[in-house]
Amino acid sequence: MAGGRAPRVLILLCILHLHCLQGAKILTVCLAGGSHYLFMDDASxxxxxNGHDVRMFRQIGNGTTPGYEMTSTPYPVTTYTLDDKYLKEFDKMFEQSQKEYFTGNSGFTSYFTLMDFLAEQCQATMNRTDIFDFLNQEKFYIVILEAFxxxxFFVAEKLGLPYVALFTGGFINFMSVGLPSPPSYVPMFPSGLTNRMNFLERVKNTFMYLGTYVMDKIVESIFSRVSEAHFPVDSRPSLLELHRKAELWFYNVDFSMEFARPLLPHVHCIGGLRAKPAKPVSQDLEDFIAESGDSGFVVVTLGSMISSIPITDILREMNSAFASxxxxxIWRYKASQWPEDLKLAPNVKLMDWVNQNDLLGHPKMRLLVTHGGLNSLMEAIYHGVPVLGIPLFGDQPDNLVKIKAKLMGEYILPYEITSDKFAGAIHRVIENKSYKTAAMKQSVIMRSRPFPPDQQLLGWVEHIIRSGGGGHLRPYxxxxxxxxxxxxxxxxxxFSCVALIIYIIVKVIRFLIHLLCNRKKQKQN
Structure with a gap:
């Protein structure tokens, strides 16, 4: 009797478990805009x-996506808007930062300033008790958060829920996540190095490794005030603790571009999540592209958050290069911000927003001119499109170093752009077929992965739900x-043992020498 009851109980538990799995309540959290939001929208x-119940909690305000028309989502969204004073200060800071990006004057100070603004925003977010009360009543099982x-992380901790982190950048936070990163062959951010380093480059990379520790500590100290203000004294989490508490980490990278490096069992690469087979473009775009004949067309976009170029001289040089x-x-550029005294090149079409993925998959696509954001590069690799990069900030310079190392493109710094130099780079990358060949090779590597990124994301999160947590994946x-x-x-x-052994050996030898000397003297006497 007992033997027959056990299988029935097991079957019943399995049925209940599968029912819970199919209807898991998931909260996705996105407190950044631009490509960060687009990535989280796809994940949601x-x-x-796949049958789960999803709600997104997102902040509206700074870091929105200019030119992008928000569409209705198949999941409900809980939003809040930042106050006008903060938004004006943030916009002023971001406008100044853009000018620094294009003139090559940005550095770590700009990054820490951004973190200060995000910490201030976080204080306002954590004070929204009405939103937290509502989210607590929803009884979510797990949080999937955008980790930039x-x-x-503090939102998920405040809700007391297990969470999974999605990072839309590369492995720049490797130290706080605890990823093994030997400086001998893993280039540090922002070293601009490849995985093949000579002696001096390894010296530089080692110092960059130590610098990463300092950067992480500074950011941790910036957000410590959030922890102090919103958590009890005996349970105030540090940012490092929150990073390492994540059940899983997903990175928007793929080894078709990334250099091979060690990972941990709870760290997975889902680069190319937003890359998909291309759909037909609109008729007006198709007509414009058809006018190019066999020459094809070029897509220009400098990221989801930058809709114009604040330096007129750079804009003029680029426009002149395109004319030649x-x-x-097809240039993603807000037409209302185009200078009135600058005549647009006749072969250029300005658009407030472009469906980049569909354009990259068009048969007449020849080149992507990009800032080097990972979403853009993953889509370029997926469709086998060569790249000409204009790195602006963050991980973009390092991303484009990898693109060049993979032989599928080149890059030019924004403050070095001249009409002749820029036009020459465009001609070179399009006409030298080796770039297209290399891009197609990387495309085959990406597309032939045994498990596509959406399956990895879904499968691993469901594994965490099914197994009750990811403790078995995190290292001791x-x-x-x-x-x-x-x-x-x-x-x-x-060292102490060796030193002790050497000390004992020396003492014994000295004793033996002293003993022999005494015997020799006795014989002489």
Whole structure:
């Protein structure tokens, strides 16, 4: 009797478990705009399409996507808007930062300033008790958060829910996540190095590795005030602790572009999540492209958050370069911000927003001119399109170093752009077929992955839901102090033992020498 009851109980538990899995309530959190939001929107739709109950919590205000028309979503959205004073200050800061990007004057100061603004925004977010009360009543099972804005971690912690982190950038936060990153062959951010380094480059990379530790500590200290203001004294989490508490980490990278490096069991690459087979473009675009004949066309876009170029001299040089090439040019640029005294090149079409993925998959596509954001590069690789990069900030310079190392494109710094130099680079990348060949090779690598990125994201999150957490995937190193991880205690022990042995050997030898000398003297006497 007992033997027959056990299988029935097991079957019943399995049925209940599968029912919970199919209808898991998931909260996605996105507190940044631009490509960060677009990435999280795609992720949310994947779970909706596979039977899960999804709600997004997103902030509206800074970092929105100019030119992009918001469409209705198949999932409900809880939003809040930042106050006008903060938004004006943020817009002023971002406008100044854009000018610094294009003139090459941006640095770590700009990054820390941005983190200060995000920490201030986080204080306002955490004060919205009405929203937190509502989200708590919804009884979500798990949170999937966009990890660029550290505030998303504090939101998940405040809700007391397990969470999964999606990072739309590369492995720039490897240290806080605990990823093994040997400086001998893993280039640090923002070193501009490849995985093949000579001696001096490895020296530079080692110092960059140490600098990463300092950067992480500064950002952690910036957000410590959020922890102090919104968590009890005996349970105030640090940003490092929150990073390492994530059940899973997903990165928007793929080894068709990324250099091979060690990962951990709970870290996965889902680069190309937004890349899809191309759909037909609109008729007016098709007519414009048809005018190019065999020359084809070029797409120009400098990111979802930058709709214009604030430096007129750079804009003039780029426009002049486009006028000298035979291709048609589709340029994502807000027409209302085009200078009145600058005549647009006759082969250029300005658009407030472009469906980049569909254009990249068009048979007459010849070149993508891009800032080097990962979403754009993943789509270019997916469709086998060569790249000419204009890196502006963040991980973009390092991303384009990898594109060049893979032989599928080149890059030019924005403050070095002249009409002749820019036009020459366009001609070179389009006419030298080796770039197209390399791009197609990387496309085959990406497309032939055994598990597409959407399946990885869905499968691993469902695994966490099914197994009740990802503790079995996280390394014990998360619980070790730094000196144990670096084996400094072991090295000190071995050094002490060796030193003690050497000391004893020296003492014995000196004793034997002294003994022999005494015997020799006795014989002489």
């Amino acid at each position: 739709r994947i779970f909706i399409d 804005n550290p505030c998303a 090439v035979p291709q048609k040019v 190193s998360y619980q070790q102090p730094w000196y144990q991880q670096l084996l400094l205690d072991v090295i000190l022990f071995i």
